[in-house]
Amino acid sequence: MPTTPPANAALHPPRRKFAALLAGAALAASVLIGWLLWTARQDAIQSAQTTALNYARTLEVRMDGTFRRTDAVLRTLTQLVPPEALAPQGELAYAKQVNGELDAMLRDFDELIALRIIDTHGDQRYVTASASTPMANYADRSFFKAYQRDAQAELLFTDVVTGRVSQRQTIVMTRPLRDAQGRFVGAALAPLDLSYFQQQFRKLDIGRNGTVFLRRVEAGQLVLRWPQIDAEVNKPMPPSQPILLAVRSGQQEAVNEYVAFTDGVRRISGTVVVKGYPFFLTVALSHDDVLASWRRLALFTTLAWLLLHVLIIVMVRRLWRSDRERRSLEAQLRESQRIESIGTLAGGIAHDFNNILAAILGNVALAREDIGAGHPALASIEQIHKASVRARDLVQQILAFGRRQPQALVNQPLQPLVEESVRLLRSTLPAAVSLECRVTAQPLHVNADGTQVQQVLMNLCTNAWHALQGRPGRVEVGLEPHEVAPGEERAVGTTPPLAAGHYAHLWVQDQGCGMDAATQARIFEPFFTTKPTGQGTGLGLSVVHGIVAAHHGAIRVDSQPGLGTTMHLYLPTTDAAPVEEAAPVTAPGALQGAGQHVAYVDDDEVIVLMVERLLLQAGYRVTAFREGHEAVAAIAGKPFDFDLVITDFNMPGYSGLDVALALHEVRADLPVVISSGYITEELQARAAAAGVRGLMRKQNTMEELLRLVRKILAPSA
DSSP: OOOOOOTTGGGGOOOHHHHHHHHHHHHHHHHHHHHHHHHHHHHHHHHHHHHHHHHHHHHHHHHHHHHHHHHHHHHHHHHHSSSGGGTTTTTHHHHHHHHHHHHHTTTOSBSSSSSSEEEEEEEEEEGGGGGOSSBBBBBTTTTHHHHHHHHOOEEEEOOOOOOTTTTOEEEEEEEEOOOTTTOEEEEEEEEEEEEHHHHHHHSSSSTTTEEEEEEEEETEEEHHHHOOGGBBBBBOOOOOOOOHHHHTOOEEEEEEEEEOOOOOOOEEEEEETEEEEEEEEEEEEEEHHHHHHHHHHHHHEEEEHHHHHHEEEEEEEHHHHHHHHHHHHHHHHHHHHHHHHHHHHHHHHHHHHHHHHHHHHHHHHHHHHHHHOOOOOOOHHHHHHHHHHHHHHHHHHHHTTOOOOOOOOOOEEEHHHHHHHHHHHTTSSTTTTTEEEEOOOSSOEEEEOOOHHHHHHHHHHHHHHHHHTSSSSSEEEEEEEEEEOOTTTTOOOOOOOOOSSSEEEEEEEOOOOOOOHHHHHTTSSSTTTOSSSOOOOSOOOHHHHHHHHHTTTTEEEEEEEEEETEEEEEEEEESOOOOOOOOOOOOOSSSSOOSSSEEEOOSHHHHHHHHHHHHHHOOEEEEEESHHHHHHHHHSSSSGGSEEEEEEESSSSOOOHHHHHHHHOOOOOOOOOEEEESSSHHHHHHHHHHOOOOEEETTTTTTHHHHHHHHHHHHGO
């Protein structure tokens, strides 16, 4: 009976849906992580902009304080130094007073190198003691010329200059000295030490590629830069630079992202204009430095997420593979159950057919004997016999398909079976079809039923021949060893998958029309055929499938439309020595009986009449019964009056085994033979346990029946 799947067979987890949800979740998580990384990047840039701007603001406060304090000193000096002090020989009267004031003012300034007073000729007249140097002249300086030209000029800043005495880079703040009539009589100078401000710049944490610079608003001329680039001092910025454009547009503060024209580094900057003075300060952080931490985070996150993705992909692939395997196994289970159901049905039908065929074949045999040779009806009777034999062979295929026939598994070499089958097939194939055999010389021993293996080859070669569709062609039968290593079980592509081990690889290849995928999916279905109506039973490959499965083997089909087909069969091999088959024993004497008493039990009236007549003609006494209880009761009354009992197995209410068991209690040495339309391994085992002397296939010829009876009764003949 077909097995049914367990109750929870349909309750498999929805793996495909789970895999889809997992993939969707992974995609959503990827989008989320991407968004978070982008947000973190923007936050890093915004943080850098804020940091740069705050640094610039801090420096602007300090620079503004320095400028204001220095300007206050210059204003004081314009009031403190009278015009008379700048007259010729004026320093004789004012030197001590003015120089003393200059020294006192300088003590509170770390930013200033010195304080100087020059006259209308540009000559230095007064100077702080720390800068007491030989007399110098400043008439060539731009600020001096400006004061001479413009009576309205007040606070001026020089370009960056290198001190003629100190050799330090400075920028000089100046204010003019005027007499009561407003005439230019001299100037007060306050040279600012740029190295002081450079120290302030160096204290900022601006990274490896950051920069700080002080420039003029007018054209972006460089005043001071950290790290220092002396070659760029006093050079203007390109007019298109975003920082200069922002400053010249009137913005007091600006944040920019730009590529520096000096070194090509991409930077994020904060710029602040020094209020009231013609300068702006910029603190710029390298774009790479700003994003270095973010890049490390992004790299770690990406690698971790890629690893997670790989794990998810592996998991999803395993789920898909597991789901595919599960569906394949379920399909195989359904197919197996369907084939088993059809086999059960076919076996039942075959039993009834065997009863009918036994009656037909038996009566045909009797009719041939009755009419004798030369009778006009003999030809018709022969045709009936041939048709009945074909029907019997078809029933045998049905039984083989349903695996109702017991297997005679013998450990034997496979090569002789293949070679013998090929020899038999060559005589049946058309002359235009070449049958080639490629058999390995290596011994391949298998546990196999030789008859079934030959039937497999007959069916496959017949299909290969039919695939040529009447055209000349070649059919190849091959045999070779094949090993399946652990881990490669599914690589062979068989159905079902092969276990690791050693196999005999048997194949049949043709050059025929081939098959598409849809046809290949159905070729092992019972009664499925691509041949025209009346030219195929649809059982050939079903029988092959059943026999191979019963031998614990597997099948692979390689076929493409127009390119032919190769059927690959894999049968497990064994290393054990083959079992030598005993030579058949021929029954001594003729088939005629000597009056022995045979009881025949069968519920089929036609069979009873036919067997009774056959046995009577063969010289036996026959008592026929239509019911098992009746037979047991009659034989029990006179147990030693009977020499042999032949009983049908499948009888309603009381089977042949029941008859055998009951008679064994009555007379243990009474031989009992059971006749059946199909003989299974289970029936063989039960019959042996019941003491049954022999089993007979009901569809066999009547000569075989007589041979079996003669064999059993020979000692009493």
